[in-house]
Amino acid sequence: MPVLVVIGAGPRGTGLLERIAANAPELLGPGVELDVHLVDPHPPGGGRIWRHAQSPLLRMNSMAEDVTMFTDERTTMDGPVRPGPSLAEWAADPAAHPPYRPAEDEEVAAELRALAPTDFPTRRAQSGYLDWVLRRAAGELPDNVRLFVHRDTARRITGDPDGPQRVHLSDTVLLADRVVLALGHLDSAPGPDTAEPRAFAARHGRTYLPPAFTADADLSGLAPGERVVVRGLGLAFVDLVALLTEGRGGRFTPRPGGGLRYHPSGREPVLYAGSRRGVPYHAKTGYRLQGPPPPFPRYFGPDLQLPDEQVDFRRDLWPAMAKEIGFGYYHELFHGHPERTALPWAEFLAAYDRHPWDSPERVDLVAAAVPDPEDRVDLERLDRPLTGLRVGSPAELQQHLRAHLRADLARRSDLRHSADLGAFYALLSLYGHLVHLLPAHPLTARSTAAHLDGWWAGFFSFYASGPPGFRLEQLLALSDAGLLHFLGPELRVDLDEEHGTFRASSPALPGHHVHGTALVDAFLPRHALDRTDDPLLRQLLREGRIDEERLTDPDGHVYRSGLVRTDPDARLIDPALGHRPHPRRTALGAPTTTRAPAAFARPRTDAPSFRQNDAVARRLLAELQKEG
Incomplete structure (x- = not known):
């Protein structure tokens, strides 16, 4: 009997299990029995990042209708489509989607009952959805496939490449014909760039928090009223603010004329925050397209002509x-x-096609x-x-x-600016096609570092992965309350040995410095294999069995x-095999070179992770069928 072990039972492992259930009737002969083992110390379905045991203040940065774990007619794949509900559709009537199990947490149950398609759910609501997706996938496995779930940590894999693999858990060993690492987002030990602030904080009795997943960060060292310098204005910053304000007993209430007022508890620190751009991520749009969906790809797809090697992102792709x-x-x-345009679309498009x-x-x-110049897209100004x-x-x-935040909020809630959503969908398309283009047309080392993993990742997140609009309203209220001060762009933080403080400055305000007794790097940790x-x-x-x-x-x-290096088929590259793919070991998701970390997606966007x-x-x- 062939055996498959999947290490990681979060969204990526769950998505793989759903595809196994969908494809097994075709590819696994009725006479072949298969055992599938899911291994994860965290709750299956949600895994670590989307577990239920986290603050109810933490929310998704996607609307409920924009979250699905299921393939659809737009997914480019060979396997069968198994339609399934989005988070919004599932929440509207969980009992209508077997296998039904009532939410154990009454707060989550109440949230699901009230959840509108355009609401931004809590992460705990998403945890419930992912738990249900896993149970549905398990229930759809054919009779010749058995599923076993181990709430444990995989610590070693041994075994020859042409024989059984041994997956060592805490107190047992699983024998497997194939092993998949679906590990999701992982922590790394603090990098060398954190050594100086860590040593400085230790010398002066100050607090320094390196990059971390905010739900897991220990914020207890940030004292009430303390001046805290914050580097980063992205999603980790938004979560940090929520936990340090509402999480410490403060409240937001509506103002009669619009906006919010913050009522402090007295336990909040005072935040001084900046970044390279100097502004928070753009708020998510609160509207839908007013025209038909743009037919992507048009210019950036499989037909794009590129050199086979030494590709430069800015020169050849951008x-x-x-x-x-x-x-x-x-x-x-x-x-x-159309009333705000001066040419017919067909005429405009024909000319647009011709010009670089x-x-x-x-x-x-x-x-x-x-x-109107305000109706024209200016990517440099946006960036x-x-x-x-x-x-x-x-x-x-x-x-x-x-004023910038108010303008962003107004634009992202005004249907007149729905063209911004058209650009957003273009970014999603680009993201998906990059995953397929890059293996055949590798970038230079410099361009990968500076452009792909650097500038492009930041620009995509800034424009397309921002928080819900109410988060920006909360930032405005905290600014009005004197608990949040913006430091400006090109933030610089110096270690002031004389005063024992973190000294922050920006060229936007020449000659001005802010001294803080704590420093928080509010951005997600970047995985480093060697740490x-x-x-x-x-x-x-x-x-020596995997390689960076x-x-x-x-x-x-x-x-x-x-x-972690993988080949285009997601097999682990094994240095001990002459840097060839290991025939029995596969790796998916965030820490791998496929660079397709998102495990769930918007419906009908042909998500790279679903295809993979x-x-x-x-x-x-197909391989396990032969083993049987």
């Missing part, structure tokens, strides 16, 4: 990517708001076709909205940042991404 974003934006503007993104002809075309900002006082800086906290990866690395991605340019420049889950499930089943 012009087509930027043009695709513009296409998504203007498609929605012309179809959803960075050409003056394209700029002139847009100027002629879109009379760095505070470029060149100089103010004369801290009060002026706060006023400028509050991983995962015991299984540590063992495999120590024994190392890219080398012709001049000898090396970039180490911290990711299906392909891997089919490959594994």
